[in-house]
Amino acid sequence: xxxxxxxxxxxxxxxxxxxxxxxxxxxxxxxxxxxxxxxxxxxxxxxxxxxxxxxxxxxxxxxxxxxxxxxxxxxxxxxxxxxxxxxxxxxxxxxxxxxxxxxxxxxxxxxxxxxxxxxxxxxxxxxxxxxxxxxxxxxxxxxxxxxxxxxxxxxxxxxxxxxxxxxxxxxxxxxxxxxxxxxxxxxxxxxxxxxxxxxxxxxxxxxxxxxxxxxxxxxxxxxxxxxxxxxxxxxxxxxxxxxxxxxxxxxxxxxxxxxxxxxxxxxxxxxxxxxxxxxxxxxxxxxxxxxxxxxxxxxxxxxxxxxxxxxxx
Amino acid sequence: xxxxxxxxxxxxxxxxxxxxxxxxxxxxxxxxxxxxxxxxxxxxxxxxxxxxxxxxxxxxxxxxxxxxxxxxxxxxxxxxxxxxxxxxxxxxxxxxxxxxxxxxxxxxxxxxxxxxxxxxxxxxxxxxxxxxxxxxxxxxxxxxxxxxxxxxxxxxxxxxxxxxxxxxxxxxxxxxxxxxxxxxxxxxxxxxxxxxxxxxxxxxxxxxxxxxxxxxxxxxxxxxxxxxxxxxxxxxxxxxxxxxxxxxxxx
Amino acid sequence: xxxxxxxxxxxxxxxxxxxxxxxxxxxxxxxxxxxxxxxxxxxxxxxxxxxxxxxxxxxxxxxxxxxxxxxxxxxxxxxxxxxxxxxxxxxxxxxxxxxxxxxxxxxxxxxxxxxxxxxxxxxxxxxxxxxxxxxxxxxxxxxxxxxxxxxxxxxxxxxxxxxxxxxxxxxxxxxxxxxxxxxxxxxxxxxxxxxxxxxxxxxxxxxxxxxxxxxxxxxxxxxxxxxxxxxxxxxxxxxxxxxxxxxxxxxxxxxxxxxxxxxxxxxxxxxxxxxxxxxxxxxxxxxxxxxxxxxxxxxxxxxxxxxxxxxxxxxxxxxxxxxxxxxxxxxxxxxxxxxxxxxxxxxxxxxxxxxxxxxxxxxxxxxxxxxxxxxxxxxxxxxxxxxxxxxxxxxxxxxxxxxxxxxx
Numbered sequence: 014x015x016x017x018x019x020x021x022x023x024x025x026x027x028x029x030x031x032x033x034x035x036x037x038x039x040x041x042x043x044x045x046x047x048x049x050x051x052x053x054x055x056x057x058x059x060x061x062x063x064x065x066x067x068x069x070x071x072x073x074x075x076x077x078x079x080x081x082x083x084x085x086x087x088x089x090x091x092x093x094x095x096x097x098x099x100x101x102x103x104x105x106x107x108x109x110x111x112x113x114x115x116x117x118x119x120x121x122x123x124x125x126x127x128x129x130x131x132x133x134x135x136x137x138x139x140x141x142x143x144x145x146x147x148x149x150x151x152x153x154x155x156x157x158x159x160x161x162x163x164x165x166x167x168x169x170x171x172x173x174x175x176x177x178x179x180x181x182x183x184x185x186x187x188x189x190x191x192x193x194x195x196x197x198x199x200x201x202x203x204x205x206x207x208x209x210x211x212x213x214x215x216x217x218x219x220x221x222x223x224x225x226x227x228x229x230x231x232x233x234x235x236x237x238x239x240x241x242x243x244x245x246x247x248x249x250x251x252x253x254x255x256x257x258x259x260x261x262x263x264x265x266x267x268x269x270x271x272x273x274x275x276x277x278x279x280x281x282x283x284x285x286x287x288x289x290x291x292x293x294x295x296x297x298x299x300x301x302x303x304x305x306x307x308x309x310x311x312x313x314x315x316x317x318x319x320x321x322x323x324x325x326x
Numbered sequence: 327x328x329x330x331x332x333x334x335x336x337x338x339x340x341x342x343x344x345x346x347x348x349x350x351x352x353x354x355x356x357x358x359x360x361x362x363x364x365x366x367x368x369x370x371x372x373x374x375x376x377x378x379x380x381x382x383x384x385x386x387x388x389x390x391x392x393x394x395x396x397x398x399x400x401x402x403x404x405x406x407x408x409x410x411x412x413x414x415x416x417x418x419x420x421x422x423x424x425x426x427x428x429x430x431x432x433x434x435x436x437x438x439x440x441x442x443x444x445x446x447x448x449x450x451x452x453x454x455x456x457x458x459x460x461x462x463x464x465x466x467x468x469x470x471x472x473x474x475x476x477x478x479x480x481x482x483x484x485x486x487x488x489x490x491x492x493x494x495x496x497x498x499x500x501x502x503x504x505x506x507x508x509x510x511x512x513x514x515x516x517x518x519x520x521x522x523x524x525x526x527x528x529x530x531x532x533x534x535x536x537x538x539x540x541x542x543x544x545x546x547x548x549x550x551x552x553x554x555x556x557x558x559x560x561x562x563x564x565x566x567x568x569x570x571x572x573x574x575x576x577x
Numbered sequence: 578x579x580x581x582x583x584x585x586x587x588x589x590x591x592x593x594x595x596x597x598x599x600x601x602x603x604x605x606x607x608x609x610x611x612x613x614x615x616x617x618x619x620x621x622x623x624x625x626x627x628x629x630x631x632x633x634x635x636x637x638x639x640x641x642x643x644x645x646x647x648x649x650x651x652x653x654x655x656x657x658x659x660x661x662x663x664x665x666x667x668x669x670x671x672x673x674x675x676x677x678x679x680x681x682x683x684x685x686x687x688x689x690x691x692x693x694x695x696x697x698x699x700x701x702x703x704x705x706x707x708x709x710x711x712x713x714x715x716x717x718x719x720x721x722x723x724x725x726x727x728x729x730x731x732x733x734x735x736x737x738x739x740x741x742x743x744x745x746x747x748x749x750x751x752x753x754x755x756x757x758x759x760x761x762x763x764x765x766x767x768x769x770x771x772x773x774x775x776x777x778x779x780x781x782x783x784x785x786x787x788x789x790x791x792x793x794x795x796x797x798x799x800x801x802x803x804x805x806x807x808x809x810x811x812x813x814x815x816x817x818x819x820x821x822x823x824x825x826x827x828x829x830x831x832x833x834x835x836x837x838x839x840x841x842x843x844x845x846x847x848x849x850x851x852x853x854x855x856x857x858x859x860x861x862x863x864x865x866x867x868x869x870x871x872x873x874x875x876x877x878x879x880x881x882x883x884x885x886x887x888x889x890x891x892x893x894x895x896x897x898x899x900x901x902x903x904x905x906x907x908x909x910x911x912x913x914x915x916x917x918x919x920x921x922x923x924x925x926x927x928x929x930x931x932x933x934x935x936x937x938x939x940x941x942x943x944x945x946x947x948x949x950x951x952x953x954x955x956x957x958x959x960x961x962x963x964x965x966x967x968x969x970x971x972x973x974x975x976x977x978x979x980x981x982x983x984x985x
Binding site for chain 2: 754757769772779782
Binding site: 042048094097098101103104105107108109111112113115116119120122123124125126232236239240242243296300301303304306307308310311314315318319 | 628630632681684685687688689691692693695696697699700703704707816820823824827857859860862863864866867870871874918921922925927
C-alpha cells in the first residue's frame with residue numbers, strides 16, 4: 014500500500030515534469046504550426062547550462078540563469094533559422110529543428126563527453142520531506158512538482174489575465190487577423206518560442222540534477238514527450254496534461270512492480286503456456302517500463318486515433 | 327413518376343448546442359440539375375459534408391439510390407457513386423494536370439494497390455484522361471503542374487476530377503466562388519456541357535448562374551429547406567422573397 | 578532523357594569496374610556506400626514520393642539485418658537460402674514489420690506520423706535487450722557467409738558484386754514501382770491525401786502499403802549489411818541510424834530519383850575518409866544538413882537538377898563568376914568553421930584536460946601546426962576566415978540579386 018502511494022506520487026511528479034516540456038511544445042505548435050523537434054534538446058541544454066553554472070554561481074542562481082540562457086538560444090533559433098525556412102513549409106521547419114537537435118547533441122558530446130556528468134541535487138536540498146512506514150520521501154521530488162505547478166499557474170495567469178496573453182491566444186487562431194490589428198506577430202512568435210524553450214530549459218535544469226544529465230537525455234525524454242503529444246492531442250493543453258500524468262503514473266507503477274506478463278496469463282490459467290513461450294512473457298514489468306508509453310500510444314492509435322482530447326483531423 | 331437518386335430523410339446535424347441542419351427532407355431526381363441556395367451560414371456546405379461522408383448526421387438518413395450512405399466514410403460514399411468538388415480548390419498541386427485526372431480515373435478501374443503494371447500503359451485509363459482533358463479544354467495544359475494553372479483552370483480541373491469516376495450524382499460546392507464574370511460564364515458553360523445527362527447537386531452564390539443552370543432549386547435558410555421548385559416557382563415564392571431575396575436586397 | 582540514360586550507363590560501368598580501380602579498403606567503403614544508398618532510396622520512397630517523414634527507419638533496417646543473420650545461421654550454419662538470396666529474407670521481414678508498424682503509424686499524418694515512427698523504432702530498441710535469443714544481447718549475433726553457386730564470398734570483391742547486384746536491382750525496382758498505379762497514388766498521398774479519400778481510395782491501406790514497401794527495401798539494405806560484416810548488433814536499432822538516413826537523403830534531395838542514393842553514398846564516403854581526421858563527423862553531418870535545409874531546400878542533387886533543367890536566365894559568364902565568388906566564400910567560411918570545431922574538440926577532450934594543469938595550457942597540434950589556446954592568433958584566424966567567407970558569400974548573393982532585379 015505504501016509502495017503504491019510512493020509510486021503514485023513519483024508518477025505524478027514525473028508526469029508534471031513531462032507536462033512542463035510538452036506544454037512548451039504544444040504552445041509552440043499551436044501557435045506557429047511548428048513541431049519543434051529540438052524542444053527536448055532545450056531541456057538538455059537547460060541541464061548542462063545549470064551544471065556548468067553551478068560551481069560559479071551556486072545552485073539557485075544556476076537554475077534561474079540556465080533557463081534564461083536557453084530562452085536566448087530559442088530566440089536566436091527562431092529569428093535566424095526557423096524564420097528563414099518558414100516559406101518552405103512546416104515539414105521543412107520540422108526537419109531543420111531535427112537537424113538542430115543532432116547538432117546540439119553532438120556539441121554537448123564534444124563539450125562534455127559522451128557520458129553522464131556529475132550534476133547533482135545540492136546537499137542542502139537532500140533531505141526527506143516525510144516518511145511513510147520508515148521509508149523517506151525525498152524533498153527534491155516535491156520541489157520539482159512544486160516548480161512545475163507554480164509554472165503552470167504563472168502561464169495560465171499570463172495567458173488569461175494579461176494583454177500579452179490575449180494577443181498570444183488570438184495569434185494561435187488567427188495570426189493574420191492579429192497582425193492586421195497592428196500587433197507584431199513575428200515578435201510574438203519569437204517570444205513564444207523563447208518562452209517555450211525556456212520552460213524546457215527550466216525543466217532540464219531542475220530535473221537534470223535529480224535524474225541523470227547525459228547526451229542522450231534529449232532523445233530519451235523527447236520520445237516520451239512525443240508519445241504524450243500523440244496520446245493527448247497536440248491542440249490541447251488539457252490533453253497534454255492528461256497524457257503526461259497517465260504516462261508518468263503508468264511508468265512509475267511499472268517500475269515498482271515485479272509482475273511479469275506471464276503472471277497476467279495466470280489469471281486465465283495459462284501461466285505455464287506463457288512461461289513456455291519465454292521471451293517477453295518472462296521479463297519483469299519493471300524492466301519493460303520504458304516500453305509502456307509506446308504501448309499506450311499504440312492502443313490510443315487504434316481506439317482513438319486523434320488522441321484523448323484531440324479533435325478529429 | 328420521378329426517379330429519386332438522392333434522398334434526405336429528416337436529416338439533422340448539430341455541433342454541440344448549434345443546430346446547423348434541421349430536419350431536412352430533400353429529393354434529387356435522376357438527370358436533373360438541382361441547386362441549393364441560401365444566405366451565408368444557412369448550412370449549405372454542411373449539407374454537402376453530410377452526404378459526402380465528411381460528417382455523419384446527428385439523426386435521419388441519407389439514401390443514394392435507395393441505399394443508406396449517411397455515416398459511411400468518404401471513400402465508401404464515393405465508391406457508391408457520389409463524387410464531390412470542394413469550395414476551396416482541392417487538387418493535387420505538385421503533379422501534372424494529366425496525373426491529377428489519371429488519379430481520379432484510376433479508381434473506377436479498380437486500380438488501387440496495383441504494382442505490377444505501368445500506369446503509362448493503361449490504355450483505357452489514358453484514353454479516358456485524354457477525353458476528360460479535351461472536354462475540360464485543358465489538353466494544352468496536360469503537362470503543366472496543377473499549381474501553375476490559372477484559378478479558373480484549377481476550378482475546371484477540380485470539376486473534371488469530380489466527374490472522372492463517372493458518378494451517379496455530382497456535388498459541386500460553389501464552383502464559381504471567387505471568379506470574375508467572364509470566368510463565371512466560362513465555367514457555367516463548361517458545367518452545362520460536361521454534366522449533360524448526369525445528375526447534379528450544386529451549391530452556388532451567383533444567382534444568375536443558379537437560375538440559368540438549375541432545373542430545380544431548394545432554398546436553405548437557417549438549416550431548414552423553406553422551398554423547393556423550378557426557378558420560376560422559386561422566383562415567385564413569397565416566403566423565399568421574404569427570407570432570402572429580401573435580405574439580399576436589403577443588404 | 579537520352580543524356581540521363583547515358584549518365585546512368587556510365588555510372589553503372591564505373592561501379593562494375595570499381596574492384597579493378599580502387600584498393601581493398603576503399604572497396605570495403607564502397608560496399609557501405611552502396612548499402613547507405615539503398616537505405617536512403619528506401620526511406621525516400623516513403624518520404625520523398627509519398628510525403629511521409631519517418632524518423633524511425635532504423636527499425637526496418639535492423640529487422641532485415643537480424644533476420645539475415647538468423648537465416649545465415651539456420652540449419653546449423655548451412656543457411657536458410659543460398660548466400661546470394663539471403664537479402665530476400667531481409668525483404669520479407671522488412672515488409673512484414675512495415676505492414677505492422679505502418680498500420681499504426683499511418684493512422685495519423687504529418688507531424689504525428691513522424692513522431693509515431695520515432696516512437697515505434699524506440700519501442701523496438703527498448704525491447705531488443707530483453708530478447709537475447711533474437712537480438713543477441715550486448716555482443717550481438719555473428720555468422721559467416723557460406724559459399725554458394727561457385728562463389729566463396731570470401732573476398733571483398735565478391736561481396737562487393739553481390740551488394741552491387743542487389744542494390745542496382747532494388748533501385749531499378751523502386752524506379753519501376755514509381756511508374757505503376759501504386760507509385761502514382763503515392764504521389765497523390767503526398768500532394769493531397771484528403772482528396773484521394775474523396776476520389777474513393779482507401780488512404781489508410783494505401784499508406785500502409787507504401788510504408789511496407791519502403792520498409793521492405795530498408796530490410797534488404799539491412800540484410801546486405803549483415804552479409805557484409807557477418808554480424809548484427811542491436812546498435813543498428815539505435816536512433817542515430819534513423820537519423821543519418823534522414824540527413825543523407827535530404828542532403829541529396831528526396832524529390833529527385835537518385836538524389837537520396839547520391840546523398841547516402843557521398844556522406845558515407847566523407848564519413849569514411851574523415852574517420853581518421855575527425856571525431857565529430859556527425860556534428861559536421863548535422864551542420865551540413867541544417868545549412869542545406871536553410872539554403873538549398875531541394876537538396877544538393879535537387880538543386881543541381883533544377884539549375885540544369887530550368888533555363889538559366891543570366892549569361893553563363895557572370896553566373897560562373899558569381900559561382901566562383903560564392904565557392905571561395907563558402908570554402909573560407911567552412912575552413913574557419915572546421916578549424917574552430919576541431920580545435921575546440923581537441924581543447925575540450927578529456928585527454929587534453931588531463932594534461933592541462935593550473936595555468937599551464939600546452940599547445941594543440943592541428944593541421945601540422947601547434948596552436949596555443951592562450952594566443953590570440955589561434956582564435957583570430959578562424960574568426961577572420963569565417964567572417965571574410967560570410968562577407969564574400971553575402972556580397973556575391975547581393976550582386977546576383979541585383980542582377981536578377983535588373984533583368985526582371
